Amino acid sequence: MAWLWGKINLRSSSSRLLTECLGYMNGSFDKLTKELENYLIKKGCKINYNCEIKEIIQKNEKWEINGNKYDYVLSTVAYPITKKIYRNYLTEIEKEKIDKIKYTAARTMMIISKKPFTDFYWLNIGEKDIPFGGIIEHTNMVSSKKYNGKNIIYISNYMYSDDKLYTLSERELYQIYEPYLKKIVKNYNPNDILEYHIYDELYAQPIIEVEYSKNILPLKLEKQGLYVATMPQIYPEDRGMNYAIKMGYEVANLIIKSDIHVN
Ligand SMILES: Cc1cc2nc3c(=O)[nH]c(=O)nc-3n(C[C@H](O)[C@H](O)[C@H](O)COP(=O)(O)OP(=O)(O)OC[C@H]3O[C@@H](n4cnc5c(N)ncnc54)[C@H](O)[C@@H]3O)c2cc1C
Numbered sequence: 001m002a003w004l005w006g007k008i009n010l011r012s013s014s015s016r017l018l019t020e021c022l023g024y025m026n027g028s029f030d031k032l033t034k035e036l037e038n039y040l041i042k043k044g045c046k047i048n049y050n051c052e053i054k055e056i057i058q059k060n061e062k063w064e065i066n067g068n069k070y071d072y073v074l075s076t077v078a079y080p081i082t083k084k085i086y087r088n089y090l091t092e093i094e095k096e097k098i099d100k101i102k103y104t105a106a107r108t109m110m111i112i113s114k115k116p117f118t119d120f121y122w123l124n125i126g127e128k129d130i131p132f133g134g135i136i137e138h139t140n141m142v143s144s145k146k147y148n149g150k151n152i153i154y155i156s157n158y159m160y161s162d163d164k165l166y167t168l169s170e171r172e173l174y175q176i177y178e179p180y181l182k183k184i185v186k187n188y189n190p191n192d193i194l195e196y197h198i199y200d201e202l203y204a205q206p207i208i209e210v211e212y213s214k215n216i217l218p219l220k221l222e223k224q225g226l227y228v229a230t231m232p233q234i235y236p237e238d239r240g241m242n243y244a245i246k247m248g249y250e251v252a253n254l255i256i257k258s259d260i261h262v263n
Helices: 002-013 029-042 079-085 092-100 170-184 241-257
Strands: 057-059 062-065 068-070 073-075 103-113 122-124 134-137 151-156 193-206 226-228
Touching (some): 073 079, 079 092, 079 193, 103 170, 170 193, 226 241
Parallel strands (some): 073 226
Antiparallel strands (some): 057 062, 062 068, 103 193, 122 134, 134 151
16 A cells, blocks of 8 residues: 555655654744744734634635635645535535545643653554553653753554543543553653643544545645645645645645636
């Protein structure tokens, strides 16, 4: 399968002489989004914050969203949300393609610990009876000095949204993980754990099935002025911030080149 091959190829080609070459943006992606935000505002863009979009309505060749009028609409949210927002303007084939793509959710637990857990940056876990998929020790890649000597560790877990684990509180989930952490982490001491937090994402990973490529939506939809650029359209590569940015350029160029006159 092209996606699986791509994933293995990418990971192995980022290694040089058996040493993985990884980068980290100091200050995290927040720095990039803040820069982008400032740039766009300087260019005259208006950004509406904390503003959920539930539907779009076409009136007199303009698209109306929350009372504002636009020439083009581009959805960058997950397929099921895009389907709801675009519901009156999608073709049957577009709806079918959207419905065929399933996602898993993800719950990522971030642990702040006085001591490192292991010497590794990334530990994949393939044991069926261990209820999480990996331990990613950020401060084994970036020095803990940047975090006042504290260690930042992520417990990664992808699951379906109807999984019982997806409904548990931070404390309940930690209690389920703890016995396994004790087994994996040498000299594990609960007193070293300073904090833990969970970050949830309902549409975390599109599931790549056989003949997946047949159901990928084009960036430009049938309806004039409507576009979509979101995770399931990244293929055969796996989703990633870099590919999201690349697709952003592609769709922006399509809109610029489109035949509608923009005032
Ligand atoms: C656990 C996990 C780990 C990952 N690790 C990495 C990694 O190490 N490196 C990497 O490159 N990528 C990683 N990714 C993938 C990366 O996060 C995505 O590829 C990227 O965030 C996609 O960007 P996006 O802007 O398309 O979507 P998102 O970042 O999902 O942004 C969509 C936005 O739309 C908003 N929204 C949703 N519905 C509405 C609505 N109705 N109205 C208005 N706004 C709405 C959401 O609140 C959200 O802010 C990871 C993803 C997950 C889940």
